[in-house]
Amino acid sequence: MALERSRRALKLAEQHLVLLEEVAQATDADLFGNVLACSLPMIRNIGPVLDAESQGARTAAFGMWWANTRDDKRHQCIAELRNAVFKGMEEDRVQVAEAEVRVTAPEEKVTAYNPTVVTTETTRVEVKHIREGQVVDEQVITMTVPANVEDGPTVRRKWVIVGGDCDGQDLLGALRNYVEWMRDEILPEAERLLVVEG
Structure with missing residues (x-):
């Protein structure tokens, strides 16, 4: 039916x-x-x-x-x-929980296999998970990020039950x-x- x-x-x-x-x-x-x-x-x-x-x-x-x-x-x-x-x-x-992501100043690198493609690498990305104004978790990771990522914090909201x-x-x-x-x-x-x- x-x-x-x-x-x-x-x-x-x-x-x-x-x-x-x-x-x-x-x-x-x-x-x-x-x-x-x-x-x-x-x-x-x-x-x-x-x-x-x-x-x-x-x-x-x-x-x-x-x-x-x-x-x-x-x-x-x-x-x-x-x-x-x-x-x-x-x-x-x-309630809202926030994740603050802070990217340190990246360095530009030209890839060897394609010199027209520019990637940036960062040595440090800090992620803080914030709930009710308190940091409940913190992580520091290393990752490759796109060239257009700006230095500084970005805050993302997450709504939690x-x-x-x-x-x-x-x-x-x-x-x-x-x-x-x-x-x-x-x-x-x-x-x-x-x-x-x-």
Whole structure:
């Protein structure tokens, strides 16, 4: 059975995920919080739409399988976050972590095999992971970087889930994982297990 409404809900969820990814690096944390409050229910909505759309076409196999999906950690994580948003508590459950990357002044090198290609090498890249204003992890690595990298710090934001089944997980990674699970596993299996109309 083709689940057209569930597929539309999936498409909407994917669009909201893209929107969240676009605003994740915004310097205005309120903007990300506002978009999250609007997008999370749309992402979570795939399951309820599937639940409603499958009524009347369920087989015994579907019923057993569908009941077991509720215990999946991906489902629990998104449900907990959605519930926090509905209660206005998303700020307690999602916090920003920052990664500050500092590149030391690179040296230019011309490669021997192609003198027109210029690469730069750096002897030191410092990465600091910052959560709630505190450095929680520091790394120093050596790597080759492109010639256009400027000296100095670059700060990248990462939104992290706090508490519950997904404590410490990257928020966008968890949301992406949920949407991909629904797209790649849940909807195809539901369509296979439901009674074909006709």
